[in-house]
Amino acid sequence: MHGRGGQGSVAAAYLLAATAFEAGWQCQAFPSFGAERRGAPVTAFVRVDQTQIHLRSQIRTPDVLIVQDDTLLQDERITAGLKSGGAMLVNTARDGGEIGAHFGCRCVNIDATELAITHLRRPIPNTGLLAALVTLEGRFALTALEKAVSGRFNGTILEQNLALIADAAAAVSAGAWAEEMSDA
Amino acid sequence: MREALEGSQAIARAVALCEPDVVAAYPITPQTHIVENLSELVAQGDLHTEFVSVESEFSAASVVLGAAATGARAYTATASQGTLLMAEVLFNIAGMRLPLVMTVANRAVSAPLSIWNDHADSMAVRDSGWIQLHATSNQEAVDTTIQAFRITQETELPVMVCMDGFILTHTMEPIDLPDRMAVRDWLPPMAFSRSLDPERPLSLGMLVSPDYFPEIRHSHHAAMQQALAVIEEVDTSFHSRFGRAAGGLLTVEGDPEAKVGILAMGSTVGTLRAGMAHYVEAGPARLITLRSFRPFPAEALREAVEGLDCLIVIDRAISPGLGGVLGTEVAAVLSQSARPPHILNHALGLGGRDIPETVYVDLLDAGRDPDAPRFSVFDADMTKLAPEDR
The missing domain is CATH 3.40.50.920 (Rossmann fold)
Incomplete structure (x- = not known):
């Protein structure tokens, strides 16, 4: 999970792990730490499995990449290690197909910042991206993400996030990545 | 109950289950989220403890030293340079043989400046006379924290629970937190045989002439060796009560x-x-x-x-x-x-x-x-x- 400090990359990793947990899976989420400052590139990792996870290394060969900020695509190494058949979800107004062709991988785009501004009035793209990912993969029910988000927010912010999740889920093709992910 | 928790959050919850009387901590870098989470539990009314936010790790260790000497169940947490700033007090706590639990979120010691994990901090105070237990996972860290409160009471030796900084403290994973009533039932109420009491005046950590110093060190060493059996027994007891062990010796x-x-x-x-x-x-x-x-x-x-x-x-x-x-x-x-x-x-x-x-x-x-x-x-x-x- 690639993002910039202040975009909620670490929170997104924890939320995705919590989603897996709500769906009855084992999970592990952790950030890669550097100097914690707004705008600096941040990487966070999530592992999910149906059996207990012992490994504690950073993920070098991910199945899926989430890119929260399209300016990070300027670094060509961003897809380094992505498994063949792996996929990338990018928060951008640009065309995912073109990005995918450039990096040689499947890529879906969603303008999660725009969605966040609409619903939250703040440019925090993380819940929208997670809703898109969960929908594309079809591995976890969207209700698991909703439960995970409910564990973190309440009141108006929760309602806004739930509406954002519904919109983001509707913006991508349900189960489009299901096949690739089934053997991941 | 199983929950997906960040390591630091899980430790704070485990400490709260043990109902410490006093928690003292320096809240700023290199501190972990453990004490931040504890202060939230206090603010929410989920933990009733004397929470003392201090100006340095030296003070944090000194406050829990004093608290433990009065027979209070006390807790603090530290990491990296913070452990080193505590060092003098840590030797005093152990030398006075005070019951106390501290988490060390293991992190490298500078220079060069590093915020990341290794064991240099707890190794630097290896010879202070504290029990040092290392956890391989957040579940083990949680279970060892609860066990540590019982070990420290039974041995009257301070216990350091070492867990890898970031690799464990900042990782979210499923954790089974024991039930509050079950912990209350398993962990006896705090009791310290040499607690300070105006009815029974006593001095701790006094000047000791060469006539007695080697004997004191010998007895500390003997007490540590006797603690081996206690660490095993407590893990066995925990296993039979909660259904899992945390690694024995x-x-x-x-x-x-x-x-x-x-x-x-x-x-x-x-x-x-x-x-x-x-x-x-x-x-x-x-x-x-x-x-x-x-x-x-x-x-x-x-x-x-x-x-x-x-x-x-x-x-x-x-x-x-x-x-x-x-x-x-x-x-x-x-x-x-x-x-x-x-x-x-x-x-x-x-x-x-x-x-x-x-x-x-x-x-x-x-x-x-x-x-x-x-x-x-x-x-x-x-x-x-x-x-x-x-």
């Missing part, structure tokens, strides 16, 4: 027929375990997880290595000019065995260097190499160094 897994063993402490064990399952073709190994670093379980270790030709000891700390700390101690203890294994000692993951799953294969390969050095900083890339520094 040490645990042994893998192929019992293997001729090569790997010994490690902390979260490295998880990665080695995964590597062993993944790279079956690399050959079998016996994996030894040392939980009790102080007191050092010499006898249990001698049993654990029986039949091994080679033992690879992983250190996450270095004693410059000597080599690995743990490796050197293991070699010293095993030198008294009838047929000690050949010992190779490698420092890994210093200053937060990521330890990949393939390290299992690389370690076994190095173990087969007759020219392999007895000690190395295993993951150091010599090409990054000037020739004269290699």
Whole structure:
């Protein structure tokens, strides 16, 4: 999970792990730490499995990449290690197909910042991206993400996030990545 | 109840389950989220404790020292430089034989400045006389924290629960937190035989002339050795009450027929375990997880290595000019065995260097190499160094 400090990359990793947990899976989420400052590139990792996870290394060969900020695509190494058949979800107004062709991988785009501004009035793209990912993969029910988000927010912010999740889920093709992910 | 929790959050909840009377902590870097989460629990009314936010780790340790001396159940947490700033007080706490629990979120010590994980901090206070228990996972850290409050009461020795900074403290994973009433039932109310009491005046930590000093050190050493049995008993009792153990003094897994063993402490064990399952073709190994670093379980270790030709000891700390700390101690203890294994000692993951799953294969390969050095900083890339520094 690639993002910039202040975009909620670490929170997104924890939320995705919590989603897996709500769906009855084992999970592990952790950030890669550097100097914690707004705008600096941040990487966070999530592992999910149906059996207990012992490994504690950073993920070098991910199945899926989430890119929260399209300016990070300027670094060509961003897809380094992505498994063949792996996929990338990018928060951008640009065309995912073109990005995918450039990096040689499947890529879906969603303008999660725009969605966040609409619903939250703040440019925090993380819940929208997670809703898109969960929908594309079809591995976890969207209700698991909703439960995970409910564990973190309440009141108006929760309602806004739930509406954002519904919109983001509707913006991508349900189960489009299901096949690739089934053997991941 | 099982929940997906960040390590620091889980530890705060575990501490709260033990209902400490006093929590004192320095809240700023290099502190973890543990005390931040504890202060939230206090603010929400979920934890009734005297929470003292202090201006330095020296003060944090001093406050819990005073609290423990009055018979209060006390807790603090630290990491890295904070542990070093506490050092003087830590020796005093142990020397006065006060019951106390502290989490050390293991992190490197500067210079150079590093915020990442290794064991240099708790190793620096290795000889302070504290019990030091290392957790391999957040579940073990939670369970060891609860056990530590009972161990410290039974032994009247302070207990340090060591957990890898970031690798555990900042990782979210499923945690089973015991039920509050069950912990209350299992953990006896705080009692300290030498607590300060105006009805029964007593001095602690007084000047001791050479006439008595060696005897005091001898009795401290004896008490630490007696603590070995307590650590095991408490883990057994916890297991029968809560359905899982947290590693006793040490645990042994893998192929019992293997001729090569790997010994490690902390979260490295998880990665080695995964590597062993993944790279079956690399050959079998016996994996030894040392939980009790102080007191050092010499006898249990001698049993654990029986039949091994080679033992690879992983250190996450270095004693410059000597080599690995743990490796050197293991070699010293095993030198008294009838047929000690050949010992190779490698420092890994210093200053937060990521330890990949393939390290299992690389370690076994190095173990087969007759020219392999007895000690190395295993993951150091010599090409990054000037020739004269290699």
